Amino acid sequence: MKVAVTSQNRREVTAHAGRCRNFWIYEVEAGRICGLKFLELPRESSFHDAPSHGPHPLDGIQVLITGGMGDGLRARLARRGIEALVTSETVPERAVQAWLDGHLPRTEPRSHGHGVDHDEAGGQVCSCGGGCGC
Secondary structure: OEEEEEOOOOOOOOOOOOOOOEEEEEEEEOOEEEEEEEEEOOHHHOOOOOOOOOOOOOOOOOEEEEOOOOHHHHHHHHHOOOEEEEEOOOOHHHHHHHHHHOOOOEOOOOOOOOOEEEOOOOOEEEOOOOOOOO
8 A cells, every 4th residue: 555645845744735746655564664755746747737637646545644735636636546634743654654553633624725716607716727626
């Protein structure tokens, strides 16, 4: 099993998972961490900028742990079969171990600073212009 942790600064669990391009990827077997690698994505591969359909470099992970994300990204990840978890834990390895132990401190996804506009039909659209599906 693979668990990805957002870590834009390579030290801490960071927020705004949709814009994040740096991830720690943990290999987990039998409830233990057995491998670790760092994945750095080009800008166009961040969830915010990548097409919502089609292959993505994080396909194949089962869990994404982050410090923050919106409901739109959570739904997008769920469609890819990825469980998205938002936590207040800031140390990546501790976050993964806490998840494995069933004690990961969780917070709810919330708005991530994008404004919401209305289209001509009255529906909501993200005003960021990035097509993030907020």
